[in-house]
Amino acid sequence: MSVEHEKQLATEAAAELIEDGMTVGLGTGSTVAYLLPALARRALSLRCVATSPRTEEAALMLDLPVEPFGSIDRFDIAIDGADQVAPDGWLVKGGGAAHTREKIVAAASDRFVVIADSSKRVTALRPPVPLELLEFGLAATMRLLHSVSLRNAPRSPDGGAIADYQGAVDDLAGVAALLGAIPGAVEHGLFPPALVADVFVARGDSVEHHNHAKSRA
Structure with a gap:
């Protein structure tokens, strides 16, 4: 089964959680x-914010x-x-910067x-972990971070x-604390389970739904 098919299945399952009037x-x-097309087809009354110009442009094209x-x-x-998605709800994000x-x-977000x-499900998170760094003092920030490389992006x-x-x-919590404490490091791509309410992972023609809502309580 193709990766694109799995992406679509997971997305359509998650999109069912969105109801009329939501932010x-x-x-x-x-x-x-x-x-985006899954939401556009349902013609709901929504208030949306996009996390990137690319998403915003694509959403506006679909009205x-x-x-x-x-x-x-x-x-x-x-x-x-x-x-990357670990079994306990830890994530690595930032491939799209x-x-x-x-x-x-x-x-x-409440949820x-x-x-x-299925390719994003891993038994344990592994490097690299994306970082966003301030341009000001960039060389000094990278020296403090040690094992870091600029992405050609x-x-x-x-x-x-x-x-x-x-x-x-x-030690995910330790690494997250370390990266978060470096001056000049705007944000890192480790997302803790406390942020995550639900994970939908498609595998073949089925979708696994893991609820982590208790970790957010």
């Missing part, structure tokens, strides 16, 4: 690309309402993809829902340099 955070990436984040301070639900915005939206194809939607932490990630 919705729209993620970024190839899996989320299937979410989905997208407004600035400044006008909304919480979301009923946010749906996004992931690069929008993880800072994605994490802000996830934290502002953060992750959608993925466009800047983030907010102008940050995109890098990848290549060090060991055996």
